[in-house]
Amino acid sequence: MIKRFVSGKLRIKLILSLLFSFAVSVGIFLLLQFTAEDIAEDYFDQSSFIENQQNQAIAEFKKYVSDNRLALSDHEQLTKWAGKMKYVTVYLFKDDHLVYSSDHEEAAAGSGNYMINPILKGIPLVPVAFADTNVQLYMECFFEYKYINIIGFVTLTLSFICFICIMLFFINRKTSYIGVLENEIKILEGGYLDYPITVSGDDELSSLAQSINEMRKSFMERLNSEDRARLANSELVTAMSHDLRTPLTALVGYLDIIAYQKYGTEDNLNKYIHNSREKAYQIKTLSDQLFEYFTVFNTDEGDLALDTFDGMPLIDQLIDEQLLGLQNHRIQFEYLPCGTPFQIDINLTAMRRVFDNLFSNITKYAGTSKPVIIKCCIANQKLRLDIQNHIGPNPETIDSTGIGMKTCEKIIRQHKGSLAVTRTEDIYSACIHLPVKA
Structure with a gap:
């Protein structure tokens, strides 16, 4: 399942891009977080910012009690104010006994006895006048956490934006390439087939x-x-x-x-x-x-049925079938047969047609004063057959269209070979190459 999910180069690149973006964004988050926290803590330690925030909170509490003429028993009103003031815990003492705590309001209200808090002994307390009595206030403030949380939110947001930007960068590279391909395909659709398609990457x-x-x-x-x-x-x-x-x-x-x-x-x-x-x-x-x-x-290469023959006797037979025609026209010839055994895949009927056309041209064009040279050999896993003759003084011109040689070239190509015909003023030559097997 996992192998199928991560298969494909493009998918792997996207997964690696996701992991890289996540790693970079986490690194940026940690760097910004630690750096901002150190700066904030240094600022808090070297300034009276937190102390001022605490004094302001104490003043607001005393004003709240005074404006609302609260009694010490108005725990619900006190808890309501403490709930609005985040990062603040209120402790009220009367005669060194804890009479109210915003953290333990239910315990203080439900107990018949006042709770003694020996930990707070020796800490300077602030007097607060309630409507029914005077108490002492100790306010525990955590305003630094407020700004640390803000720093955490800002750094998290920045790192998330960085993650999105990096991912968009990698995705944009692919989407822009898709856009390029789309535009180029539209150019091809317009008929401009010479326009090359841009190939970029390896996915x-x-x-x-x-x-x-x-x-x-x-x-x-x-x-x-x-x-x-x-x-x-x-x-x-x-x-x-x-x-x-x-x-x-x-x-x-x-x-x-x-x-x-x-x-x-x-x-x-x-x-x-x-x-x-x-x-x-x-x-x-x-x-x-x-x-x-x-x-x-009109015959495709795959439609031509090929049979395997012993090459040496087959070529000798095809040549011998044509030599009688040369003799009847009193044309001399020299035949140098192949001395290397080989196997060859050919369509015998089609190959006879090639030899008939070639030697028909010889009887039309060859002179009788010089012999026709026929050579056969094996080189580089191919049969090479060379036929060369001197053109006579008055050659026939019946086959002026060259249709016979075009037919021969097609047949040889269907055998995965080649046929080259050259003609000068006095020399006519044909060279056939056909693949063979040892």
Whole structure:
């Protein structure tokens, strides 16, 4: 129960602030109390203040008796006056016998005999004339306690004010920070997401501020990512529209020539039919790539099923599947396989798509005079696959949108790897990094 009550940094800070404020206020109270009491006692000892207060009280008592023509038996009136006069005790003596005491009025009134008080013998008494007799008065005064009590009340009040001020200081630090967070959140609500949230301290409030800041950054990143994706898709649609329109226009033209029999000779007819087939296949290739692109980009990383494979034979198999295509295009190649055994988690269908795109680019752009270099190695728990070829003098330009490489990059990122493609005037190279297990 206690552990749950004191859990949390903010709660602990508030408890420590309370204890610190209490300790400081108690110290101030004791310091003020002792200091004020010493000053008061020195003043009382060195002056006739208390004596003057006592003489004034005696004079007021004698005046009260005289003005009201009190008799010695009027104990009720005497007690009433003594009750109004705090810090005063009245003793009345007749012939050295105690006849009245404001402290023992009931005992004195109820006793048939006068009480002898030997302690007061030798103390100077003040004569007082009652209506029926004369008595002697001894008045015991405690006026110093009156001022000591006042001092105690004042020091207690000051120490309590000090306690409240210290607590308000600590609380104000937190409430002002809450006010800062409130204002900054309102700024974020206004749409100014670049405004950073102030993180101060190491308690729950600072943790909350840090979480809001991270949420702000994440939201900004998501918005930026959506903007980039929207722009990329817009550019892609524009490029694909251009690339589709070009062969489609040619295809419609060839078909019109055939439909209206404007081909002239049988050879021209066969040529137009052949060209129409080529443009139709070109349109099919572009549409397949577009479908593939949206299929991959609408698949989240967690939705891609990965299987564990023995890496060396798998990579060799994927490379061998592509080498036949290079041979059919009379493209030379050099393959340097990986010599280190490893395990790799991949989606085989998606990875085949990557290799198909990469080697399709090679067959389009590579020249036949120099070999394609394919190297595979393991470094820093990652598989590195380098593919480099020299670009031929008349490379094909069908895949001008780069949609195939965008698809490959997305697939590699889904495997927590990276794909870097560089192209110069005469060199085309691709480098793949994928995480592996020993």
